[in-house]
Amino acid sequence: MSEWTDIIQAATVHDPISGAINTPIQLSSTFDQPSFDQFGEYDYARSGNPTREAGEQAIATLEHGKYGYLFSTGMAAISSVLFTLSAGDHLVVSQHVYGGTFRVLEEILPRWGITHDFVDFADESAIEAAIKPETKALYIETPSNPILHITDIKAVVAIAKAHGLLTIADNTFMSPFLQKPLDLGVDIVVHSATKFLAGHSDILAGAVVVNDQQLADKIYFIQNAVGATLGVLDTWLLLRGIKTLGVRMSHAAHSAQEIAEHLAQHPKIVNVLYPGLATHPGHDVHLAQAKNGGAVLSFDVGSEANARRLVSALKIPAFSVSLGAVESIISYPPKMSHAELNQTELDKTGISPGLLRFSVGLEDVADLISDLDAGLATI
Ligand SMILES: *Cc1c(COP(=O)(O)O)cnc(C)c1O
Numbered sequence: 001m002s003e004w005t006d007i008i009q010a011a012t013v014h015d016p017i018s019g020a021i022n023t024p025i026q027l028s029s030t031f032d033q034p035s036f037d038q039f040g041e042y043d044y045a046r047s048g049n050p051t052r053e054a055g056e057q058a059i060a061t062l063e064h065g066k067y068g069y070l071f072s073t074g075m076a077a078i079s080s081v082l083f084t085l086s087a088g089d090h091l092v093v094s095q096h097v098y099g100g101t102f103r104v105l106e107e108i109l110p111r112w113g114i115t116h117d118f119v120d121f122a123d124e125s126a127i128e129a130a131i132k133p134e135t136k137a138l139y140i141e142t143p144s145n146p147i148l149h150i151t152d153i154k155a156v157v158a159i160a161k162a163h164g165l166l167t168i169a170d171n172t173f174m175s176p177f178l179q180k181p182l183d184l185g186v187d188i189v190v191h192s193a194t195k196f197l198a199g200h201s202d203i204l205a206g207a208v209v210v211n212d213q214q215l216a217d218k219i220y221f222i223q224n225a226v227g228a229t230l231g232v233l234d235t236w237l238l239l240r241g242i243k244t245l246g247v248r249m250s251h252a253a254h255s256a257q258e259i260a261e262h263l264a265q266h267p268k269i270v271n272v273l274y275p276g277l278a279t280h281p282g283h284d285v286h287l288a289q290a291k292n293g294g295a296v297l298s299f300d301v302g303s304e305a306n307a308r309r310l311v312s313a314l315k316i317p318a319f320s321v322s323l324g325a326v327e328s329i330i331s332y333p334p335k336m337s338h339a340e341l342n343q344t345e346l347d348k349t350g351i352s353p354g355l356l357r358f359s360v361g362l363e364d365v366a367d368l369i370s371d372l373d374a375g376l377a378t379i
Contacts, residue, residue: 003062003177004246010058011242023054025236047224051232055239056207059197062176062242063189065209067216069223070235074172074192075100076228077206079108081168081188083226084218087113091137092130094121094151096144096349098170098192099338106340121151122282124159131163141170143286146298146333146357147350148173148273150282153289157185166215172196172324177249179290182211188219195324196295198241199248203234248326248362252295255365259358260297262369268376270300270354295360296323298333302354306379307332310356313375316363323359328368331357 001009013023026049031042042048052070060068071077078101085091093105095118105116117130121140138160142151153169160167168188169181175196181189191197193205206228210216223229230238253276260274275286276293286293301307311319317328321336331337333351341349360368 006061007177007246008243010061011239013054013058013239023051023236023239025232026051027232045232046227046229049232052230052235055230055235058239058242059176059191059193059207060209062245063171063182063209064176064180065182065189066211067209067213067219069208069219070193070230070238071206071208071223072228072230072234073204074098074190074194074206075104077192077208078170078190079104080222080226080228081190081208081219082109082114083222084215085109085114085136088134089114089136090132090134091116091139092127092135093118093139094141094144094149095119096121096147096149097139097141098145098172099340101139101141101170103340121156122149124155127156127159131159131165135163135165137166137168139168139170141173142179142289143173143275143294143296145173145337146273146296146331146355148275148280148296148298149350150275150280150286152282152285153181153184153186160187161185173296174290174294175245175249175324177245178253178292178294182209184289187212187215193238194322196249197245197324198238199245199325200237200241201322201325201327201329203237205230205234205238249295251362252360253292255363255368256295256297256358256360257293258365259360259369259372260293263297263299263372266373266376268301268306268379270302271352272300273298296357297360298355298357300352300354301356301376301379304334304353307354307356309379310375313378314371315374316368316371317358317361323357325359326362328361328363329359331359333357 029045056068140151166187169186172192189209191207193207257276264272274297317330
């Protein structure tokens with residue numbers, strides 16, 4: 001079936017009892033057991049509840065995976081995956097990972113003896129060189145936040161398989177509608193479902209999807225043991241958000257392409273980073289593994305002073321952290337999503353002082369372009 005149909009069917013799980021079209025919100029922390037010796041499918045809601053399971057099944061279906069898990073935030077999902085590692089294990093991580101992931105890798109895991117090396121994943125020999133006997137996994141994010149750095153998923157998977165390693169991919173920027181890493185051989189997909197999946201800047205949520213049962217068992221063990229699960233009200237909102245994932249992503253990506261092309265020829269813009277532009281490094285690789293360039297672009301206005309002026313002049317986008325919502329959001333990564341990085345780390349990852357990230361929403365693209373033009377005229 002087409003994935004447009006999959007999305008609606010996966011996110012619209014009817015209630016078998018009443019026939020309600022939408023998944024019931026089961027606000028119950030505990031479940032009555034049929035008898036002293038016989039326990040039912042559910043006992044305590046941290047271990048599982050029907051509403052969360054409907055959401056977990058939906059995200060698994062969309063990612064073409066067998067097992068899905070929902071967490072309270074994207075960072076809870078990512079951390080729970082990393083908590084399946086043990087002291088002595090090592091990871092090779094794309095140097096372009098999300099600031100929060102960077103923080104867990106740098107400041108928490110080393111205290112528990114889990115170490116990592118950051119590598120430019122566009123350089124396959126650098127990945128190979130960073131692999132040690134104790135390496136357990138390669139961790140990628142493509143396109144990356146905020147510079148839209150592209151990683152060749154199949155190439156990384158081939159390296160991982162040759163060394164008996166797992167591949168973990170953060171698919172937040174594409175969503176399963178535009179890119180399905182499990183189909184390309186990735187073992188574990190993680191999401192900040194706060195972004196495109198939920199899509200309305202209302203809830204925080206995270207997801208993990210896998211195909212292998214042993215991996216699924218390990219992730220479920222951590223989910224249940226650590227307990228950073230997604231609540232049922234938020235799961236319901238996530239399911240509602242997912243129903244429109246396809247139309248939202250298609251519309252926003254179309255607008256993002258138009259905005260990127262417009263800014264690329266604008267005299268005040270130093271550089272535009274958008275995987276849908278033929279000039280973007282990794283453009284061909286990206287289009288071979290994803291449907292289009294997505295709904296997020298970044299552009300450099302030359303200096304922090306110019307970025308400040310533009311942000312104050314813009315009337316439509318919200319100036320805030322986060323992305324992937326119905327409203328456009330502009331953010332300044334050095335002070336927001338990547339505030340964890342010092343100047344050397346910012347320089348190394350290509351986050352220049354004039355860089356703004358633009359998450360394109362569902363407003364009229366002509367209005368967004370005129371707003372940007374009016375703003376750019378002030379710098
Ligand atoms: C936002 C984000 C996260 C973290 O997710 P939260 O829901 O904020 O915890 C992880 N990865 C990427 C790429 C993100 O954009």
